[in-house]
Amino acid sequence: MLTRWLPTVSKPFRLAPYLGLLSLSYLSLGVTIPAMSLIVISKGFSLSRLSLAMIVFSLSVMAFEVPSGIYADAKGRRKSFALGLVLSLIGTLLLFSSSYLLLCAGFACTGIGRAYASGSLDALMIERGQRAGKKLEDIVFALDVNSGISLSVGSLLGGLLLSLGAQLDNLTSLVLLVRVFLVALSLLLLFLLIPKETQTPEEAFTFKAQANALVSALSSSPFLLAFSLSVLVQGVLLASLEGYWQPYLKQLLVSDSQLWILGLISASVFAVSVLGSMMGKRLLSHMRPPLVYCLAFAGIFALQLMLSRSHTIIQFLLFYELIYLLLGVVSVVGMYLLNKKASDAVRTSLVSVSSFCLQTGGLLANLLATVVFLGGGISRYWVITALGGLGMISILSVWLLQRTPRT
Template sequence: MSEARGVQRTYLLLTLLSTLAASFIWGINTLFLLDAGLSNTEAFAANAFFTGGQVLFEIPTGVVADTWGRRASYLLGTATLLVSTLLYVAMWRVHAPMWGWAIASILLGLGFTFFSGATEAWLVDALTFSGARDTLESVLARGQTMAGVAMLTGSVMGGVVAQMTDLGMPYVLRSVLLGVTLAVAFVSMKDLGFTPERGKSPLEMVRAVVRGSLDQGLRNPPARWLMLAAPFSMGVSMFTFYALQPYLLQLYGDTRAFWISGLAAAIVAGCEIVAGLLAPHVRKLFSRRTHGLLVATALGVGCLALIGGTTHFWVAIAALVVSALSQSATRPMRQAYLNGVIPSGQRATVLSFDNLMGSAGGVVVQPALGRVADVAGYASAYVVSAAIQAVSLPFLVLARREQAPSDHIEGEE
């Protein structure tokens, strides 16, 4: 059991470091892009190029995870994020043209695709191999709490640092933390319970990954409906999170109060912490995981509409808290449901494909909503976001009808 505890410690430490590094810029990223000379449409187009990079590289990096190993994929992702973050800083200083931001954003997307699927697959296989007694859902909930602590700390510090220095300094601090993450992962992360599949050509592996994604993903009904819901829910969440930065400043009445942007990200992080702690209790409120997902999504739709419909800063903050709590509390349910309907051999592949589906939605949704914000304002963009997210509800109903074994909570230890 000591090996299982070691796996959990490594997972939680890497979650802490990587989220802390990433969150230094989450509170001010949109302001950073606008300060670099981009319009709202261009800023969210840069974010769309980021998610486009995720779509483009999800399958090739899934091949890396399944051939070179999950550890190798994680190390490559950290190194890529480090380089592309420094590139962001350099372009901000020279007010680079849009094509430069497009390239750098695609590289950032590449870095995160090395993480997606591989990290969670590493955890699941290593826990199974080491005979862990804790359920996957409980470990994921602890990871979410750790991520919330890191996000709370990083987003507040990022906003304060930007207020005291400039909007580029949080990116420099992010680069330093990514270097620390790279060193820790190199020393402590080991592939357990998984043997990389070697001997095939890269093209053969890509074909195998595509087949696995289709067979265990879109052709697997319980997984299919969750994946088809992802473009509408995840695509909207990317926009609404980053749009909070300038929109809350607008509602607050001071466009230079960068700490407000950090506060918004900190609220989301605080909700992550609380939801992670409450997750074991929240799951007892539902007999099935899809029930929890439906309730959380419906609450999210209503909160987005309220954020767009109000002119009061604190009403928007209250709606943000309710939305963030409901989404965070049910995220482990979604992960447990999906992991329960895919086999170990294709886990990294299918999880990466699930992320790809969400990223594909972001490629279309973010620039479209950015254009709405340019033409009609952020309030209108949030109302449109609510309508788009509502489209995911029918897919969750279809997932519920599949009666998947991992959907049922009653009777689980």
Template sequence: MTARSALRRYMLVSFLTWLPVGLMVATMVLLMTARGLSLAEVGLVVTVFSVVTATLELPTGGLADVLGRRVVLAVSAAFTVAALALIAVSTTFWMFLISGVLKGVARALSSGPATSWYVDTLHGIEGRDADLRPGLARGGAMESVALCVGVLAGGGLPLLAPAQVIFPLAAPPLVGATAAAVLLVVVLIAMPEPAHARRSLPGVLREVPGTVGAGLRLAAGAPVLRRMTAAAAASGVVLCSIELLTPGRLAELAGTAERGSLAYAVVSALGFASSAAGSALAPRVARLAGGSARGSARGSAGGAIAGTVLAALSVGALAATAGLGGPAGLVSAGLAYMTLFVGLSVAGLLCLEMTHNAVSSAERTTVTSTSSLSLQTGGVVANLTLGALAGQAGTGVAWAGAALVVLASALLFVRMPAPTGSSRSAAPRARSHSG
């Protein structure tokens, strides 16, 4: 396999992994309420999904490092097929709750294996000093493109589905299940891993706790990884502030909940497109910040600072314009939303590069799962604080608080330490396939 072939496969898998998620963004809540769930029950389904995902992040990351990236991502695709097919036919709270559990398992399993596969494959082709930045940027861009295409398609599918054949709001999960089935086939065919010795399932499972423990010790002990984990938590705060407060703000500006829902779908699609642009721009931003064509730590840290500051200023703009009404408020909110996702994507891509450069193959997915868990933890903290703050002091104050958190996180990239110790030691070639 060549580096170009590996990149094409990684981009395709990245797109297909996030397409089902995008398809469900616009209609998920509407489908559950149309099937009789109250908003409290909808919130409980979403909470169960989040708890399952967070609980399984590290064990599934360790499983991917022990068993292999391809098999874990294939199992994730299978769980996604089952979850979305169940959502399409669910008529009760308990059916939706089970689908939330299945989705949580799928999300946890999909966190990291594709990127780890690409990094390991590129290292095998070009060596440990291979430039990860361009490939990771294109993979991140494809994820954002998938979300953008998915949210637009998911919002339009109910209008095209024949009501006499299918419940219109069930069309997006059915198409999402089909996309996940395609992902399953692609993963099994297009993600070859080096052959490894047969091992029993109990033997594999016994290795997972040790791998998770080693990854956690590495994430806590390596200065670079500690900073990346803290940065992920700050990103979780700002993302939650957007997801929690933007729909209500747009509904207020648009005049009705229905118009607000349409405005949120359009703004979300623009945000995902902006995220794709940010991923594509990240390598250039890093070079302008002091790096080289073949990424340097200085350039990555400088680019992350630039992206983080841009994100903080964007959330600050949302806070500053929270009092505007009518078209001016809608346009300003949309522009700030787009700029925010450019900044977050630039910073996130460069953080991903620094993380992968600081670990070996043996713990790669576990460490990336640690970052994902930290991001979700930041989101939980924001959920518990920003909603109450917005209710007491207003949306603008809550956004201002989120902006300060993100701005402070830019300090994490100042004088970034060089990776040292085991986090820079090359993994033995026998384990480059992670298991």
């Protein structure tokens, strides 16, 4: 069986097939971003039903995030990505239904599919790229920029499809049809473009053995533990910003005629974060990566404090855009640090742990918001999360700087 795949695996490694396939995957996710809530609301269900469907989706992703990473490392990253696409395809087909139970089942399937697909092909590309002599910083930079551009284009396409769907009986039917096409095309191209992984019997791990390897990697590395906690802090930050910047800015507008500014900011944030990724890649060769990571993180929370005290649109724009500039730096440097420390045997598992921590941080941020909003507003909420974030990063930086992997 091994010789059957030798001609395929021996081909020169190229980034383009991996980036192209990942781009299609992100496009399929991006088209649904403007339509997620409308999939439920447009079929006559209440906001409370929408909230429950979103909870089903979030819990499905969280529940399978780490197990899917372990599965990818144990059974194959290509296989995990394929499984994720199949589940996403089934889940999207269920979202055409007008039955609330089937809609929830669709959200659950797409959530599980997202867990199995996320990080698996990225890890395979990083592993094969490094073996082919590519620089890690170049690979993670390409991944970061590719995902940002694809999600942005997908979101714009989703908005256009919604406007076209408004003329049909089903508002979200075109969005879902395009998503089905993109996911199915991704599945087809996966088998055509990405060589199959070959594992000898000695290399194949059981799920339990792979889980033990992950636990061993985390418990033996203070750096990985500190990094995972920093990702949790990042999850709190992102949820506190992305969930509440629109109502905060709306209060600063003179009238609703200026609401176009919200769309302008949403579009500009992408460009700024890509610029931040470029800055981060350049800084990797001039400064210690963990120092860049910690300083950028601290700068973000300092800017969030300033954002909470902004009283004009110009002030808000300045601080908000600078935050996303530094988030671009944190993203590419963080990916570099994690993959520099991670061994091939547990690479996808560690990426899944990071994703789980990011989502856990988002959940904690929303729980904190429900408490803070009982006696305060968004400004106080941002002050609390910023001060807490600065404190946590100050503590974690001790471990991150002392236990950093050699570059």
